[in-house]
Amino acid sequence: MSRRGWILFVAMCVVWGIPYLLIKVAVREVGPADLVFLRTALGAVLLLPIALARKELRASLRPWLPLLVYTAVEISLPWLLLSDAERYVDSSFTGLVIAGVPLVAAILARLTNRDEQLTAARVGGLLVGFAGVALLLGFHVGAAGPVPMLELVGVVVCYAIGPLVIERWLADVPRYGVAAASLVVGAVMFAPVAVPNLPDLARTVSPAPALAVLGLSVICTALAFVLFFALVAEVGGVRATVITFVNPAVAVILGWMVLGEDVTVLTGVAFVLILLGSVLATRRKAPARTPATTPAPVPTP
Template sequence: MSRRGWILFAAMCVIWGIPYLLIKVAVREIGPAELVFVRTALGAALLLPIALARKEVRASLRPWLPLIAYTVVEIGLPWLLLSDAERHVDSSFTGLVIAGVPLVAALVARATNRDERLTPGRAGGLLAGFAGVALLLGFHIDTGGVVPMAELVGVVICYATGPLIIERWLSDVPRYGVAAVSLAAGALMFAPFAAPDLPDLARTVTLQPALAVLALSVICTALAFVLFFALIAEVGGVRATVITFVNPAVAVVLGAAVLGEQVTLLTGVAFALILTGSVLATRREPSRPVAAGGG
């Protein structure tokens, strides 16, 4: 890759590795619905002018039904579940579980595309990866509870399904248009639930959660989309999705360094299994993208 490509790649590895830390800080004082509303509203406010300037909004609205489905599956539902789960579990643990997205994406691709062959290498990768996820969930279920574990599994399924909607029904729709309009649609979906509590929240929220929401909205949402599209243009979609395998490590390091979260030998073993399994399960010809699953 070019020097610019490496810079964009490194930036995306960090930017989509820190949402779990920021969410953990934000949900100390901000409810999940309010957090998702602010994140989508600010993200849309920053991206819509770009999409309008590029004349991509109208083209994005034409396939309105797939766009709504994408908004629910890739933004609304997973961000809500993620925010609620992180009220009970560590951010580093969350990042490791989300690392299982490529595994589920491989299964979804196999189920929806007959041309996808389940080779022995891929099958072994799936077994290893899911063993790592099961190891994490099994050892944390007593401390986190069943509901947060189920929510994280739901996030993984959503993140693995969202790219399928893009590939099948929105592949010809301009990228900035899809990102901006889906964020705006997400904000509209959560407005009825979040708006009544926003005045009280604005008076009571302290500095750290407020800054976490701002960073989550501006850096991890709006800026992340801009940089990710630039990375795809620079190095191609397949190479760009390799960030999927680096984000969890960033989440673990930040969780331990900033929040003092415990990193055990079990964590390392589980991450090695998930990473190895994801690489093996998603090895394929360059034409198919791997789900990125950005927090």
């Protein structure tokens, strides 16, 4: 990769590794629904001008039904479940469970596309990865209860469905338009519940949760979309997905350093199993080498 590609890659690993820490701080005083509304509304305010300037918003609204589904499974529902679960579990634990997204995505890809082959290596990767997730959930369910565990499983499933919706129905829709429109729709969904609570929040919330909400909205939402689209354009979509394997490590390190969360041998074993399983489960055969006399195809940005 180019130097710019590496800079964008490292930036994305950090930007999408810190939301779990910020959510943990924010939900101390901000309710889950209020947090999702503030994050989507502030993020939309920042991304809408970009989408409008690029004239991408109108095109993103035409496939309105897939857009609603994408908003529900990629933003509204997972962010709500994630915020509620983190009231009871550590941010580092959350980050490790979310690392199981590629495992579920591999299964869904096979169920929705017959060309996706589950080789012995990929099946083995699924078993290893899910063993790591089960190890985590099994040792934490007693302390936090089953509800947060089920919520995190729901987040993993939602995050695995989102890319499939993009690939099947929104692949040709401009990226900034989809991002801005989905944030607007998400804010509208939570406005009836959250808006009446805003005056009380403004009076009672302390600086740390307020800054966490601001960081989630500006850095982990608006800036994250801009950086991710730039990363995809620079290194391609396949390489860009590797950040999925690095984000959990960032979440664990930050949870340990900033919040004093426990990092045990179990944490390390589970992370290795999930990481190894995800890599094996998402591997594909290398494409056939193009003959020297045939010009290589130009990748579509």
